[in-house]
Amino acid sequence: MYISRLMSAKKKQKPKILVIGGQGYIGSVLCEDLIKKKTYQIISIDNKIYNQKIFTNINKKKNYKNYNLSISEKKKIFNIAKNCDFVIFLASVVGDPITKKYPSISTKINEKFTLSLLKVLSKTKIKKLIYVSTCSNYGISKKIVNEKSPLRPLSVYAKNKVMIEKFLLKEKKNFKYPIIILRFATAFGWSSRMRFDLTINEFVRNFVLKENFDLYDPFTWRPYCHVKDFSRIIYKVINNKQKIKTDVFNVGSNFNNFTKQQIVNKIKKYLKKPMITLVNKSKVDMRNYKVDFSKLKKFYNIYPKYSVEYGIKEIISKINKKPKKFSDKTKFGNYEIKKFR
Ligand SMILES: NC(=O)c1ccc[n+]([C@@H]2O[C@H](COP(=O)([O-])OP(=O)(O)OC[C@H]3O[C@@H](n4cnc5c(N)ncnc54)[C@H](O)[C@@H]3O)[C@@H](O)[C@H]2O)c1
Secondary structure (H helix, E strand, O other): OHHHHHHHHHHHOOOEEEEEOOOOHHHHHHHHHHHHHOOOEEEEEOOOOOOOOOOOOHHHOOOEEEEOOOOOOHHHHHHHHOOOOEEEEOOOOOOHHHHHHOHHHHHHHHHHHHHHHHHHHOOOOOOEEEEEEEHHHHOEOOOOEOOOOOOOOOOHHHHHHHHHHHHHHHOHHHOOOOEEEEEEOEEEOOOOOOOOOOHHHHHHHHHHOOOOEEEEOOOOEEEEEEHHHHHHHHHHHHHOOOOOOOEEEEEOOHHHEEEHHHHHHHHHOOOOOOOEEEEOOOOOOOOEOOEOOHHHHHHHOOOOOOOHHHHHHHHHHHHHHOOHHHOOHHHOOOOOOOOOO
């Protein structure tokens, strides 16, 4: 009787997903989507280094809990992770400008803390680890790049990410489970932890609030992907039952490679433009690359479905509801680190 009750209680336990960096721009959309599925227990670890606010009531959801821990607190995180089924690693200091502003803190978090935590996580018996990296690792390329192309990281941020990718691929035998490295395109779209330091989000905000801006290197290419698509794709990777070994995948869509000028032209279809000053050869951001995303489709049979136009309309409508709230963009993005531990 006791054993059968114990067994049925065990059966009822929902699989646990640990999202490290769950209160960030991508993490909060992902956690909200996973909560809605109702089939998982979601545990997040995030110490909110920007003191960021989440717009929704995610913290009150029954199948969700955020632990206010830094990724440097590896023993505490190990004790949480050892009871989990999947780990999704998102926590980082994210973006070229913020890592340029805080190079030493960024390298500490993105390399030192991340590396020691990954070593500890290698000792858990989880089923899969997803490490989220970036297409910024490609830096500059005249040819369209794929997962086999050379990496040419230009920023502190991309250098940090490449370092971790190399570690994971070299040490994969020391992990008892597959590691899926996802190189994300540049994100856009609405999130409960909004970031206006991302190209499309920033441009749309400038248009809606009629703020003049400088358009640096308008003819440089980059791939873009809606944040909801990242969430869909992570869900697919978690649930994939086929055996896929440790590997790297670009995540984005071949249809969403655009220059910054093309993005501005798309926004112009919906809004009058503010004054835009074109700044060529600025050296502010030298990245220039187009990415091929066919490997993701081939292995996981999934592809992004949200267009840049969808994201532009979505952001216009959200800002228009509360334009004053978004007048100070520094409250919504990776502009200033408020907490470091
Ligand atoms: N947003 C993009 O365009 C984009 C593109 C490519 C890859 N990525 C990757 O996706 C992931 C998530 O990015 P995002 O856009 O959500 O960024 P984000 O800055 O909104 O989220 C990162 C989260 O990590 C947390 N964090 C940072 N340092 C921490 C620490 N020491 N301990 C605990 N938590 C800490 C922050 O508080 C934040 O909530 C990152 O790994 C990033 O490299 C993002």
